[in-house]
Amino acid sequence: MSLVLVSHHLCPYVQRVAIVLAEKGVPFERRNIDLANKPAWFSAISPLGKTPLLLVDDQPIFESAVICEYLEDVFPPRLHPADPLERARHRAWMEFGSTILNTIWKFYVAPNRAALDQQCRELVSQFGRVEAELRTPPFFAGTHFSVVDAVFGPIFRYFDAFARIADFGIFNTTPKVNAWRHALGARASIANAVGADYHDRLDDFLRMRHSEISRLMEQGTSKQQALA
Structure with a gap:
């Protein structure tokens, strides 16, 4: 069985699927895409246009909860309670x-x-x-x-x-x-559900929100530069 997890670097819903796969020891390929510039092949097979999407022998399953339930049905050990x-x-x-x-x-x-x-x-x-x-x-x-x-x-x-x-x-x-x-x-x-550059990517993402969090991050950067 071939499993491909179509992913985004920051998506927490992708992470939950990657974690379940790792806990079950199931080998899979991870394929990251840019959700701001979705490839045509992804749009063609993803009705919601969101990650994660799991390709099981090229058959797509979407929505993280559904994917996790499928993995529970197919691969041991069971993570859900028996009761x-x-x-x-x-x-x-x-x-x-x-x-x-x-x-x-x-x-x-x-x-x-x-x-x-x-x-x-x-x-x-x-x-x-x-x-x-x-x-x-x-x-x-x-x-x-x-x-x-x-x-x-x-x-x-x-x-x-x-x-x-x-x-x-x-x-x-x-x-x-x-x-x-x-x-x-x-x-x-x-x-291990995220890449080594996750923290840098998340920080960059937060800085670009033009939000109060972004402002606090800029304040912190300015203070660090002043102390340097």
């Missing part, structure tokens, strides 16, 4: 992870400090809900790495970049979430 109710709970929190990603987008495009602070409060609230759900460390399901972990690993990666800009205090009141964040950051499948 149907617990499995549904996991899928629900995967969807909540997508909601958090939407808030992260609002956070880094916020045009001014008031809007940024509003989205910061929303992130604190959302992670507070996650805090109440976490049970036994180090992962969402204790010692068993699950697809929920694959979803939240790319979410937490954003906060490494944000922490280089300023201390937003987002995890100050959620110690279990923060511990989970660091446990996932140390996981090889999550660390």
